[in-house]
Amino acid sequence: MLDIGSSKVACLIGRKDPSVGLRLLGCGTAVSRGVKAGAVVDLDAAELGIRQAVEKAERAAGVSVHGVTVNVGLRSLSSRHLRVQTEFASGAIADRDLKRVIGSSLTELSEPDYAILHALPRDWEVDGETGIRDPRGMFGQRLGVDMHFVTAGIGPLRNLAHCIERCHLSLRSVTVSPYAAAQSVLTEDERDLGVTLIDIGAGLTTVAIFRDNTLVHVDAIGVGGRNVTSDIARGLNTPLEAAERIKLFYGSALHGARDEHEQIPCPPVAAMDELQHAPRSRLTSIIRARTEETLELVKDRLVHAGLDTYSGRQIVLTGGASQLSGLRELTELVFNKRVRIGTPHGIFGLTDALNAPDYAVATGLLRHAFEQTGEAVSGPPDLSGRRYQRARYSGNALSRSVQWLKENF
Incomplete structure (x- = not known):
């Protein structure tokens, strides 16, 4: 887990231990340079800080790091809410129905200059009845969802991803700070x-x-x-x-x-x-x-x-x-x-230095990686700005009909 801030870079390595829960294996910190208000402004300086923090954590944990989860803190962070509703054949609501509604919301929100970092279903609706946490197994003809999206500008995200790649690391996922x-x-x-x-x-x-x-x-x-x-x-x-x-x-x-x-x-x-x-x-x-x-x-x-x-x-x-x-x-x-x-909690092996407010993001990244969040998107963000647009506009009438049959039968 990599917390890239404006003053320091912190890398934490941990694993899930069946006996004690989440355990910290190693930590490395370095002075952050080349980062201003969460955005990379000097690739060389930012790369140096990341490399130093990761190398220290690797030595402390005795393992090699190949992929990282990174925090995102940018001025362009924003929340957007969208309610989507669709009709389907009468019967019990299944996973495919939830995926179809969520997919519709993703394509509806798609904008070329912004990337979706988090997509969280807040509230489900079945035939006008709201406040439903999990509609699977329920019966109805209209299914709706109130989605909360967290987005950020693609430009700064591309610079961050490029900086991670220059350190010979893969960007597995991102979490807003x-x-x-x-x-x-x-x-x-x-x-x-x-x-x-x-x-x-x-x-x-x-x-x-x-x-x-x-x-x-x-x-x-x-x-x-x-x-x-x-x-x-x-x-x-x-x-x-x-x-x-x-x-x-x-x-x-x-x-x-x-x-x-x-x-x-x-x-x-x-x-x-x-x-x-x-x-x-x-x-x-x-x-x-x-x-x-x-x-x-x-x-x-x-x-x-x-x-x-x-x-x-x-x-x-x-x-x-x-x-x-x-x-x-x-x-x-x-x-x-x-x-x-x-102050951080829920991680075994935290030192006094890490058990402080300035390590809340780093330790939170570690906990977030091992928890089920119910998010509709996973993995690295789409930095092309075209993934969900293609899903929305691609295909002729026949291919869309085939897709509908696959989803409903």
């Missing part, structure tokens, strides 16, 4: 009652909403922890590396009682300049302004999508930037909901 993180940190009750997962990475903030144990919405905003670091560097006139250290050691999203009196050392930009100091209150003001703006952006997107209330009363934060002091409390103030920091 917040969906992967949810597999690792959410409880079944949260997914059932309604929960919003916000994964705050270095270059991207992604969102996944669950209800009734189903993924119902995905979104992405091109702002993350690096934006906070950049604001600190400009506001305190200090180098980016120093700003990152200041954020980690002194940073908080909420003001403290002694912030005005505590002075923070700020290394100068020029080597010959003297060491400067700034009150901690200035640092906190910079951090709060950016983090509050990011959270407000997420909230506005959910309100615009009509999901602010539907998403439930629980928020779970993950990602490296979620560990910022005071962020949980600030999120509670912005959303007026209960908030907790999500």
Whole structure:
């Protein structure tokens, strides 16, 4: 499993053990370069980070890696919902009927500039009766389904796939980052009652909403922890590396009682300049302004999508930037909901370093690979933009009639 982020690349190798369940065999991490907001912008630099992470994981696990499941976190991530209905001969609904309806939805959504990453049946309908989880074996004449599709732009996906191929690895499947993180940190009750997962990475903030144990919405905003670091560097006139250290050691999203009196050392930009100091209150003001703006952006997107209330009363934060002091409390103030920091669970052999919010996506990819998700598509995404179009437009009347006979008899 390969988590390619804007700040780090993590490769996890695991297997299903009958005695203990999912077991971690090896892990490798490397600094991520050439990746911005989840998109590959420098093939050589990105390839180097992937190779280093995979080689470390291979040595730790004592196995060779040939194929990988990769996360996808891009600004172009979006959710689309489509309801499709078809008629069929009276009788018990079988697997072929479900496949036919789902196939119709795939061809209906097909767009040349976007690839379908996930296709999840949310709700089935038989002769007008909705809310059916599994219609197989039921009787009726009209079968419908409400499909949830997660899509992304084909261009960045092609660059990601090409980068994986340059590392002599095959792309077996992809999982969007917040969906992967949810597999690792959410409880079944949260997914059932309604929960919003916000994964705050270095270059991207992604969102996944669950209800009734189903993924119902995905979104992405091109702002993350690096934006906070950049604001600190400009506001305190200090180098980016120093700003990152200041954020980690002194940073908080909420003001403290002694912030005005505590002075923070700020290394100068020029080597010959003297060491400067700034009150901690200035640092906190910079951090709060950016983090509050990011959270407000997420909230506005959910309100615009009509999901602010539907998403439930629980928020779970993950990602490296979620560990910022005071962020949980600030999120509670912005959303007026209960908030907790999500950490991975359900994998035997996780070290203390891996049992942290910034490894939620990597560990979630591992869990997702061994679980039955009920998705309508599997394997690598279609990057040609023509697979489902061919299914929709190919064939003459005779071939379509033959196909109908195969499906129904």
